[in-house]
Amino acid sequence: MSTATAIEIAGLVKRFRREMLRRDYTTWKSLLLRPFKRRTDADYLTVLDGVDLSIEPGRTIAIIGQNGSGKSTLLKILAGIYKADQGTVTVRGRVSSLIELGAGFHPEFSGRENIYLNGTILGLSKKEIAARFDEIVAYSGLGDFIEAPVRTYSSGMYVRLGFAVAVNVDPDVLLVDEVLAVGDEAFAHKCETKLNQFKAAGKTIVLVSHDLISVKKFADEVVWLDGGKVAARGEAAQVIDIYRQGVARREDEAGRVQAEARVAELAAARRWGQGEVEITGVRLLDSEGQAHAVFASGGPMNIEMDYLMRQPVDDLVFGVALNNSAGVLCYGSNTAIDQAELGPIPPQGTVRFAVQRLDLVPGTFTLDVAAHAGDGRAYDYLTQVASLSVRGGPRDEGIWRPPHSWSLRAREDKA
Amino acid sequence: MSITGHLAELARHRALLWALVGRELKGRYRGSLFGFLWTFLNPLMLLAVYALVFSVYFRIDMAHYAVFMFTGLLPWVFFSSCINEGAGAITEGGSLVTKVMFPLQVLPAVKVMANFVNYLLSLPILFAFYLFDGVALTWCLVAFFVVAAVHILFTYSLVLLLSAANVFLRDTKHMVNNLLTLWFFLTPILYPLTQIPEGFRFLVQFNPAAVITLAYHDLFFWGRWPAWGPLAGVAGLSLVLLVVAVVVFEHYKEYFAEKI
Numbered sequence: 001m002s003t004a005t006a007i008e009i010a011g012l013v014k015r016f017r018r019e020m021l022r023r024d025y026t027t028w029k030s031l032l033l034r035p036f037k038r039r040t041d042a043d044y045l046t047v048l049d050g051v052d053l054s055i056e057p058g059r060t061i062a063i064i065g066q067n068g069s070g071k072s073t074l075l076k077i078l079a080g081i082y083k084a085d086q087g088t089v090t091v092r093g094r095v096s097s098l099i100e101l102g103a104g105f106h107p108e109f110s111g112r113e114n115i116y117l118n119g120t121i122l123g124l125s126k127k128e129i130a131a132r133f134d135e136i137v138a139y140s141g142l143g144d145f146i147e148a149p150v151r152t153y154s155s156g157m158y159v160r161l162g163f164a165v166a167v168n169v170d171p172d173v174l175l176v177d178e179v180l181a182v183g184d185e186a187f188a189h190k191c192e193t194k195l196n197q198f199k200a201a202g203k204t205i206v207l208v209s210h211d212l213i214s215v216k217k218f219a220d221e222v223v224w225l226d227g228g229k230v231a232a233r234g235e236a237a238q239v240i241d242i243y244r245q246g247v248a249r250r251e252d253e254a255g256r257v258q259a260e261a262r263v264a265e266l267a268a269a270r271r272w273g274q275g276e277v278e279i280t281g282v283r284l285l286d287s288e289g290q291a292h293a294v295f296a297s298g299g300p301m302n303i304e305m306d307y308l309m310r311q312p313v314d315d316l317v318f319g320v321a322l323n324n325s326a327g328v329l330c331y332g333s334n335t336a337i338d339q340a341e342l343g344p345i346p347p348q349g350t351v352r353f354a355v356q357r358l359d360l361v362p363g364t365f366t367l368d369v370a371a372h373a374g375d376g377r378a379y380d381y382l383t384q385v386a387s388l389s390v391r392g393g394p395r396d397e398g399i400w401r402p403p404h405s406w407s408l409r410a411r412e413d414k415a
Numbered sequence: 416m417s418i419t420g421h422l423a424e425l426a427r428h429r430a431l432l433w434a435l436v437g438r439e440l441k442g443r444y445r446g447s448l449f450g451f452l453w454t455f456l457n458p459l460m461l462l463a464v465y466a467l468v469f470s471v472y473f474r475i476d477m478a479h480y481a482v483f484m485f486t487g488l489l490p491w492v493f494f495s496s497c498i499n500e501g502a503g504a505i506t507e508g509g510s511l512v513t514k515v516m517f518p519l520q521v522l523p524a525v526k527v528m529a530n531f532v533n534y535l536l537s538l539p540i541l542f543a544f545y546l547f548d549g550v551a552l553t554w555c556l557v558a559f560f561v562v563a564a565v566h567i568l569f570t571y572s573l574v575l576l577l578s579a580a581n582v583f584l585r586d587t588k589h590m591v592n593n594l595l596t597l598w599f600f601l602t603p604i605l606y607p608l609t610q611i612p613e614g615f616r617f618l619v620q621f622n623p624a625a626v627i628t629l630a631y632h633d634l635f636f637w638g639r640w641p642a643w644g645p646l647a648g649v650a651g652l653s654l655v656l657l658v659v660a661v662v663v664f665e666h667y668k669e670y671f672a673e674k675i
Contacts, residue, residue: 098516
């Protein structure tokens with residue numbers, strides 16, 4: 001194996017002007033009106049924040065990460081479309097990028113003309129295109145449509161033609177951005193075969209994808225890009241696992257902050273009651289008493305609500321209800337229905353609704369809580385006071401997962 | 416990048432340049448009712464209107480006025496179309512700018528060359544007018560290649576600079592659009608040089624478009640060699656402009672993709 005790397009990235013930083021991302025362009029007019037506008041750091045968004053990465057020739061690397069983590073920007077810098085603000089990027093060999101399929105296609109031109117046009121744009125000479133023409137047409141599977149104007153093509157045909165030209169550029173380094181996600185099953189299969197051919201031919205491939213299943217299938221290595229930095233790099237299954245955990249954790253944190261903020265500013269529209277008793281706080285807790293917004297299916301969950309009696313009432317019932325994202329009530333109960341023995345109720349305190357096994361099928365749910373009188377008259381009723389996600393478990397469907405098992409027995413025919 | 420580097424890269428990508436010129440020209444006329452005839456119809460309709468207004472309504476007293484005016488109008492149509500379309504060459508480049516690695520100076524060059532091909536294709540009509548109106552053409556026509564070369568150099572330099580400027584200041588295109596109308600009337604296209612009072616005539620030297628128009632008038636209409644001095648002046652000015660345009664364009668082109 002050669003010691004030279006195919007791709008070498010060191011200290012790569014890329015920033016974008018926020019105005020540009022908003023498409024708020026500078027004009028002569030705006031320049032005249034505000035000629036001395038200074039740009040500060042706040043005007044910039046740092047998309048890549050010190051990326052170091054070296055990739056050996058012949059490796060297939062997948063870059064994963066949430067939207068806005070800088071994946072596509074990194075790919076565009078590798079393709080030479082964007083310029084690095086800081087740091088160095090070296091790519092050795094001929095690069096072909098599957099970032100945009102069919103760049104420069106003209107809708108009025110036939111498939112044949114567009115093959116020549118697109119091929120020329122991708123850096124092929126006329127002779128090279130002519131030599132590969134039949135192969136490209138065969139690969140695109142367009143048949144006689146190759147003479148029809150491209151505007152008459154379906155989007156699938158368009159993408160197939162673009163892909164057929166791009167993969168025939170014969171690159172040393174192939175950059176792929178989410179193309180596996182377009183097209184039908186047959187096309188996806190074709191893409192896979194082609195990528196495997198590239199791999200077998202010892203090409204270097206850099207892949208950006210959200211499809212973790214195909215990432216696992218193709219990539220020798222996975223890089224998790226998070227907030228413009230390399231958060232993890234290594235063997236595919238391992239990094240994907242770390243990535244998934246990271247995403248779940250972040251979702252949990254975001255949900256928690258949201259839930260805390262929610263009670264304080266609940267709008268009157270989603271809260272009603274006479275106010276003799278006020279619910280002053282709602283929390284979703286795990287078995288250790290830690291607040292969360294994401295819970296494991298089949299695991300424990302606790303709902304806690306703080307209350308405060310403004311006037312003494314001798315008839316107080318606490319209730320909870322869980323609705324799924326479609327608004328279907330999944331479970332609802334209260335202390336009266338459950339005949340909970342809470343003893344004498346102090347003027348203020350905390351009520352806990354403890355679930356030993358949260359047997360819900362993964363999904364998103366909202367929580368309603370209430371304090372009301374025995375006849376149902378609400379003291380304080382709050383709807384959608386918190387949302388929680390249920391994650392994990394097998395891939396079953398529906399709302400509820402009853403504890404269950406399967407078995408089989410043979411029929412004993414008497415004949 | 417140096418100016419020679421810039422031009423060498425353009426030359427290296429000439430296959431791409433011509434492919435895109437072909438796309439531009441074919442694309443412009445395919446799918447329209449008259450097809451490629453529009454190439455000829457556009458200047459002809461312009462000519463008809465101007466001829467009516469200036470030789471019948473305004474009564475410019477000049478023999479073969481329509482032929483004269485058409486001679487100057489065709490190169491102006493070439494120039495103004497280049498500027499109009501060329502200023503947006505990068506900003507309207509779409510995926511070629513933002514999604515693929517691409518020698519970007521090809522885009523403004525495509526606009527210039529496509530319009531130049533259009534200009535060449537309209538020349539047979541001009542010659543037909545000369546024949547019809549009985550105005551003799553002379554050997555001085557060979558000067559066309561020199562004048563056209565200067566004209567292309569001047570136009571490309573200006574388009575290159577404007578296309579880069581329009582990326583950063585998006586109303587450049589609209590401003591230029593408006594200025595072109597003023598420029599048109601200041602250029603002796605609809606009127607011969609003799610219509611300008613002598614005291615004002617020196618101003619024409621400062622207008623490159625006027626110098627070029629007069630050169631075309633000379634070699635086509637008057638059947639004489641163009642005034643080489645002013646033409647050389649325009650060529651020199653164009654070179655300076657080209658250097659400036661190349662420096663600006665090359666300096667900023669790496670940022671084009673993210674500014675669009």
